[in-house]
Amino acid sequence: MNIKIRNLSKAFGEKQVLQNLSLEFASGKCHVIMGPSGCGKTTLLRILMGFEKQDAGTIEGLPVHKSAVFQEDRLCEDFSAVENVAMVLKKGFPRSEIAENLRAIGLDGDLNQPVSEYSGGMKRRVAIVRAVLAEADLIFLDEPFKGLDTDTRDLALQYFLSHTKGKTSIVVTHDEKEARMLAAAEHITHL
Amino acid sequence: MEKPSSLQMLWLKKVGAIFLALTFWQIAAMKIHSRILLVTPIAVLKRLCTIWQVENFFSSIWFTFYHIAGGFLLGLILGILLAFLAHKIPVLEILFWPWMVTIKSVPVASFIVICLVWLSVNNLSIFISFLIVLPVIYQNILTGLKSGNREMKEMAQIFRVSPFRKLKYIIIPHLRPYLLSACTVTAGMAWKAGVAAEIIGTPSGSMGKMLFLAKTYLATDDLLAWTVIIVAISVISEKVFLYVLKKLLGESKRRDAA
Numbered sequence: 001m002n003i004k005i006r007n008l009s010k011a012f013g014e015k016q017v018l019q020n021l022s023l024e025f026a027s028g029k030c031h032v033i034m035g036p037s038g039c040g041k042t043t044l045l046r047i048l049m050g051f052e053k054q055d056a057g058t059i060e061g062l063p064v065h066k067s068a069v070f071q072e073d074r075l076c077e078d079f080s081a082v083e084n085v086a087m088v089l090k091k092g093f094p095r096s097e098i099a100e101n102l103r104a105i106g107l108d109g110d111l112n113q114p115v116s117e118y119s120g121g122m123k124r125r126v127a128i129v130r131a132v133l134a135e136a137d138l139i140f141l142d143e144p145f146k147g148l149d150t151d152t153r154d155l156a157l158q159y160f161l162s163h164t165k166g167k168t169s170i171v172v173t174h175d176e177k178e179a180r181m182l183a184a185a186e187h188i189t190h191l
Numbered sequence: 192m193e194k195p196s197s198l199q200m201l202w203l204k205k206v207g208a209i210f211l212a213l214t215f216w217q218i219a220a221m222k223i224h225s226r227i228l229l230v231t232p233i234a235v236l237k238r239l240c241t242i243w244q245v246e247n248f249f250s251s252i253w254f255t256f257y258h259i260a261g262g263f264l265l266g267l268i269l270g271i272l273l274a275f276l277a278h279k280i281p282v283l284e285i286l287f288w289p290w291m292v293t294i295k296s297v298p299v300a301s302f303i304v305i306c307l308v309w310l311s312v313n314n315l316s317i318f319i320s321f322l323i324v325l326p327v328i329y330q331n332i333l334t335g336l337k338s339g340n341r342e343m344k345e346m347a348q349i350f351r352v353s354p355f356r357k358l359k360y361i362i363i364p365h366l367r368p369y370l371l372s373a374c375t376v377t378a379g380m381a382w383k384a385g386v387a388a389e390i391i392g393t394p395s396g397s398m399g400k401m402l403f404l405a406k407t408y409l410a411t412d413d414l415l416a417w418t419v420i421i422v423a424i425s426v427i428s429e430k431v432f433l434y435v436l437k438k439l440l441g442e443s444k445r446r447d448a449a
Contacts (some may be wrong), residue, residue: 052346066349072348087360088350131373134350 001061002027002104003138003168008057010043029092030161030181034130035191040047041172042071044191045140048170049091057106063168067130069144073123077116079109081126084115088134101129105159106152120147125156139169145178146176155191230412238416247396255316255398259385262317263378263432266324271370273325274332286332299323303388305383312392316374316399319388320381327380328373335369336362367440374436375429382425 003025008100015069017040022171033041042095048059049068067088085098101113105125124147131139143154145158156179156180172181179188195203213232220231242248278285299319306318341363346352354361389399398421405413 040332049345049349050232051348065351068346068349070342072342074342076343076362076364079360087356088352128352138348 001063003059008044008051008059010040010047010048011055012043013177018047018054021068022191025168025170026187027061027168028166029187030164030171030183032171032173032183033191034173034176034179034188034189037174038191041081041191042142045142045170045172049140052127065136066138066140067134067136068140069127069131069142073120073127073147075115075126075130078114080112080114081118081122081129082111084126085130086135087093088116088130089133093133098129098133101133101163102126102142104153105129116189118171123151124148125152127149128156128160132160132167137162137168139167140171141171144176145173145175153178154181195284227409227411233238234412235415235419238412239419242416242420243414245401251396251398251401252420252424254394254396255315255386255389255421256428257390258316258397259320259381260428262320262385263324263381265317266381267374269321270325270328271332272371273331274336277329277333278336281371287329291329294322295326299384300386300391303391306388307392313393315388315394315398316385316390316397320385322381322382324377327377328370329371331373333364335366339365346353362442363415370440371433371436374433378429378432382421382429386421 005021005025006021008018008021008023009016017038021040025137025149030097033044035041045068047054048062049066076087079087081102082095082098085102086093086095089098102111102125105128107122107125107129118126124144128141128144131141131144139159145156146190161182171179171182173182195260216229217231217233220229220234223229226234273283274289276285299322302322303319306315309317313360340361343365347357347361386402389397390403391399393400393403398417402414402417402421405411407415
């Protein structure tokens with residue numbers, strides 16, 4: 001089922017962030033939202049995630065099961081990469097499969113050390129694997145590849161695309177190249 | 192020869208300071224020359240070597256220990272429970288407020304006297320150490336819960352993390368420093384207040400009663416020997432408890448086998 005946004009508006013005090021926004025996200029596709037800083041990309045994602053309430057407008061077709069890569073990594077710092085991912089999965093999900101996914105995104109080395117000991121780029125990739133493996137019909141990604149070098153970003157991007165085929169995802173990015181690699185032109189929206 | 196590290200130097204300085212204090216005590220006791228007013232540290236040490244032969248020595252230690260430890264644990268558990276409740280239902284925070292403020296501000300001695308009217312002297316130290324611990328644990332845990340990370344809450348919400356996992360992965364690691372600091376402060380306080388309650392209430396078979404008797408018979412060496420024992424047990428039990436608590440809270444931090 002497509003996600004339909006009609007006449008969405010949102011203001012923070014005097015500042016109108018979104019004004020009569022209407023969009024439709026086709027089911028099973030990767031959608032990219034682009035635009036300058038402060039244009040309301042993250043606000044739109046936060047409304048779709050249910051963390052903000054719109055002032056006006058309607059949203060239809062939002063699935064119940066969602067996952068996300070936030071602007072910040074939002075990992076449990078004291079726990080390992082494997083545990084961070086296992087935390088959002090069903091009990092009994094094979095740890096070996098989690099480790100396999102973490103390795104597929106280029107995280108080699110000790111996957112059992114606390115993520116507090118990881119670099120920013122490593123944490124980012126753990127957050128991506130967590131969102132991809134979580135049981136979800138819709139994945140939100142807010143600048144998911146921020147802070148990754150080109151090679152690592154390409155690897156993470158390939159991992160994401162190959163593991164989310166047929167799933168609906170909404171990605172916020174500033175990077176044109178990233179946007180083109182992620183989505184077909186008709187699925188790129190400029191706010 | 193290797194130079195001692197800064198930590199070793201600090202320890203050496205501390206040992207030196209203790210030695211100096213003991214020397215000062217020894218000289219003062221020798222000058223005063225009265226076994227009632229002040230005994231020498233050597234006399235206290237000698238008494239410590241023989242005091243265990245006193246009737247009911249071990250049972251007195253056990254009596255005081257389990258009463259104070261019991262009161263401490265009760266205060267710990269109830270403080271945590273009430274803090275969670277107050278955080279969940281804000282009106283409860285307001286309702287708990289006068290109780291907690293009263294418990295914190297009323298002098299321990301007043302509580303001891305009031306409790307002597309209500310309770311049997313045997314349970315006095317449990318109740319007093321409980322009262323000392325409860326408001327500090329409650330306040331620290333509530334502060335910890337209030338300063339909870341909104342971002343992590345949102346993460347748990349979107350991934351539909353179960354309450355148990357939220358507790359294990361998000362809440363306990365967040366509350367860990369609040370709980371540890373509250374326990375570090377209250378463990379020593381519970382001992383001081385608990386023993387004070389026993390000295391006033393003098394329940395039979397307690398260390399407080401032993402101290403009271405030593406004072407009554409002007410046995411200053413006994414008084415100081417019992418004080419040393421109380422301090423030693425208080426410090427040891429505090430260290431053991433904090434070690435166990437750190438292990439328990441830290442378990443979830445351990446590495447996980449992939």
